[in-house]
Amino acid sequence: MNPDPDYSAAYLRLGTDAGDGLTGHGFVFTIGRGNDVQVAAIDLLRERILGRDVEETLADLGGLWRELVHDSQLRWLGPEKGIAHMAIGAVVNAAWDLRAKREGRPLWQVLALLSPAEIVDLVDFRYLSDALTPAEAIDLLEKALPGRAEREADLLATGYPAYTTTPGWLGYDDAKLVRLCREAVADGFTQIKLKVGADRADDVRRLALARDAVGPGVAIAVDANQRWDVAEAVEWMAALAPYDVAWIEEPTSPDDVLGHAAIARAVSPIPVATGEHVANRVVFKQLLQAQAIDVLQLDWCRVAGVNENVANLLLAAKFGVRVCPHAGGVGLCEVVQHLSMFDYVAVSGTTAGRMVEYVDHLHEHFVTPAVVTRGRYQTPTAPGSGAQMLADSIEAYRHA
Amino acid sequence: MNPDPDYSAAYLRLGTDAGDGLTGHGFVFTIGRGNDVQVAAIDLLRERILGRDVEETLADLGGLWRELVHDSQLRWLGPEKGIAHMAIGAVVNAAWDLRAKREGRPLWQVLALLSPAEIVDLVDFRYLSDALTPAEAIDLLEKALPGRAEREADLLATGYPAYTTTPGWLGYDDAKLVRLCREAVADGFTQIKLKVGADRADDVRRLALARDAVGPGVAIAVDANQRWDVAEAVEWMAALAPYDVAWIEEPTSPDDVLGHAAIARAVSPIPVATGEHVANRVVFKQLLQAQAIDVLQLDWCRVAGVNENVANLLLAAKFGVRVCPHAGGVGLCEVVQHLSMFDYVAVSGTTAGRMVEYVDHLHEHFVTPAVVTRGRYQTPTAPGSGAQMLADSIEAYRHA
Numbered sequence A, B: 001m002n003p004d005p006d007y008s009a010a011y012l013r014l015g016t017d018a019g020d021g022l023t024g025h026g027f028v029f030t031i032g033r034g035n036d037v038q039v040a041a042i043d044l045l046r047e048r049i050l051g052r053d054v055e056e057t058l059a060d061l062g063g064l065w066r067e068l069v070h071d072s073q074l075r076w077l078g079p080e081k082g083i084a085h086m087a088i089g090a091v092v093n094a095a096w097d098l099r100a101k102r103e104g105r106p107l108w109q110v111l112a113l114l115s116p117a118e119i120v121d122l123v124d125f126r127y128l129s130d131a132l133t134p135a136e137a138i139d140l141l142e143k144a145l146p147g148r149a150e151r152e153a154d155l156l157a158t159g160y161p162a163y164t165t166t167p168g169w170l171g172y173d174d175a176k177l178v179r180l181c182r183e184a185v186a187d188g189f190t191q192i193k194l195k196v197g198a199d200r201a202d203d204v205r206r207l208a209l210a211r212d213a214v215g216p217g218v219a220i221a222v223d224a225n226q227r228w229d230v231a232e233a234v235e236w237m238a239a240l241a242p243y244d245v246a247w248i249e250e251p252t253s254p255d256d257v258l259g260h261a262a263i264a265r266a267v268s269p270i271p272v273a274t275g276e277h278v279a280n281r282v283v284f285k286q287l288l289q290a291q292a293i294d295v296l297q298l299d300w301c302r303v304a305g306v307n308e309n310v311a312n313l314l315l316a317a318k319f320g321v322r323v324c325p326h327a328g329g330v331g332l333c334e335v336v337q338h339l340s341m342f343d344y345v346a347v348s349g350t351t352a353g354r355m356v357e358y359v360d361h362l363h364e365h366f367v368t369p370a371v372v373t374r375g376r377y378q379t380p381t382a383p384g385s386g387a388q389m390l391a392d393s394i395e396a397y398r399h400a
Helices: A035-043 A054-059 A060-067 A081-105 A107-114 A117-119 A132-143 A148-158 A176-185 A200-214 A230-243 A258-266 A281-288 A305-319 A332-347 A393-397 B035-043 B054-059 B061-069 B083-101 B106-110 B116-121 B134-143 B150-159 B172-186 B198-212 B230-243 B257-267 B281-289 B307-319 B332-345 B391-397
Strands: A006-012 A022-031 A160-168 A193-196 A219-223 A245-249 A273-275 A357-358 B007-016 B025-028 B159-169 B191-195 B219-223 B247-251 B271-274 B357-358
Touching: A006 A035, A006 A081, A006 A393, A022 A035, A022 A081, A035 A081, A035 A393, A035 B035, A035 B083, A054 A060, A054 A081, A060 A081, A060 A305, A060 A357, A060 B191, A081 A305, A081 B083, A107 A332, A117 A132, A132 A305, A132 A332, A132 B281, A148 A332, A160 A176, A160 A219, A160 A332, A160 B083, A176 A193, A193 A200, A200 A219, A200 A230, A230 A245, A258 A273, A258 A281, A258 B281, A281 A305, A281 B257, A305 A332, A305 B281, A332 A357, A332 B172, A332 B247, B007 B035, B007 B083, B025 B083, B035 B083, B054 B061, B054 B083, B054 B219, B061 B083, B061 B150, B061 B307, B083 B106, B083 B307, B106 B150, B106 B307, B116 B134, B134 B307, B134 B332, B150 B332, B159 B172, B159 B332, B172 B198, B191 B198, B191 B247, B198 B219, B230 B247, B230 B257, B230 B271, B257 B281, B281 B307, B307 B332, B332 B357
Parallel strands: A160 A193, A160 A357, A193 A219, A219 A245, A245 A273, B159 B191, B159 B357, B191 B219, B219 B247, B247 B271
Antiparallel strands: A006 A022, B007 B025
């Protein structure tokens, strides 16, 4: 589905007159054409941000979210989806990056230090109340209060589980696939992921090779990148099922809640995963209500920032569905790990079945690159969200 | 929900070197901020259009649609939703406008003269096949072949039913509401629509006044513009039900298929309507599959143009749901009437329960303004889609 990606990002810096030298950084990952339109959408929000009181704004990021998302003229361009919504996400996330830096803490810890009431106040429950009320959210967060300190200590000591998509791209020949599978196991990963959906016979052959290379103890997920209709997904997965598939990711349109539900029923017990292209919390809500997904794959920049992803984490916790965020791209590993770590400390309280995607490229452009060792993200301790790119990289790769 | 609209449009002209002076016109209606971003998104498609062979392109608009919608880099920005998708719609619709002008026919007639196979070829069935296959679409179009000529003659003689939203805006005082309701009846409308959702007691009072003003024989629909959660919609509608409501429009988020389904079950027999903000055919498919809507309100520029709306008409026909398009805004009445007229002649074959929205403003800016007489759109006979604005209006209102 994505034959010619040209990895890009619409990148935002938020400065203040505080004189502390701190800036907030946010971005929207794109794969090329349209990046300039995404930049224009972010630029449109400039007038809403310039001149605000820094303390007040950062102290009420739930308020900032609601103000931007409920702007009726911008809302018309979605509502709450696509370029306009992702632009809000970049601004909100830059504000979170700044807030974390000013607090001198990594973002995951800033979030995990909030009280249940403060966390719930970050979330807009409009359109969610048939599935999750603020009172239910408070309740589940309070249940996770005991053990926060122990889980934080565990996180700092042992990190958070990762899986790798590095071996599985469709363009690799069989020898490279097998070599990369073996390297992934040697590197300590317990799950890998293969792209599928271009050619069924190829997929069967590649999956058999991968299974043989990693052995029975390593999980193999597959990712169809939205290629299929419902019936095709079911038939295709029947051919792949004998190789013990950890999940089928994006079998069809990310908008198709009922389609995912039909696929999930048909391919059971193979878990169904989606989320990197799910436009907002309302679609995630329905995917959970319809029992359409077994794995919720939130994305850092597809929805309107940290606040909406906190809503997604709360929804997943309510429905008992595990969250395995999408990463890779430009900088996604650096940032999205913070959300899973916050989830572990303060929301779901568990890492069971949960892991963050990892792809081993482009980390060298970030000030605090994600570090994955022996199949686990090493918990970041540097202040901020991880979004800040190196000045030299920005200079070298910025477009006119 | 839309307290401060600043009616705007991202407007596109498509020229050729044919020397015939004909240009194709397309637009995306917006309500202000963000219009420039919408323009930038349309501009991004310029390189995909410039230099193409005119005859070949216009002869295969299904191919143009697929090429633009399946562009993987642009697709990343949606997929198939929001600013990027609406930009494709503007381009596709401008191409249809040009094609109709070159054929010397109104758009509705261009479409209604196509064979079932040609109509089906306009549609991308990806993600639809669990609800509608090309063969099923051919079948229902062939069933509508007998009578095409009679229905065209009827359309040209009597026009197509309209309803009016003119009386019902929330800002009007009671006296103005009552006066406009009476004028609507005097003008021959058999359905009006009121905005609701700001204040329940106000809504009850206004609806009672409107019912008294129009009498029992005129239908009154209500429109909540996405204000409610599921439970709130159900409770609010219980208060309005005694006044014989023709439909409840946009009770909640346009993304919430399951929410609409829950509301539809609870407020039955009041019909549920939505569509002006439904992002694409995949969401419409689900609204139909889930029996979540009784009225499908397609919009001219929310989805990727005529082709996707042909898909929406076919889906509605398959599920036996009536289509009552959204109009008003800038130019929507001028253009969307063509889709309903095509539907009557060649798809559903009926106008039963169907009507096109009408609002009495901004028509003076269009070369071939929509004409509504005695509550019916007069069938346009001028070549084109109706999208072309007057040169003086473009000059007077264009932004820098």
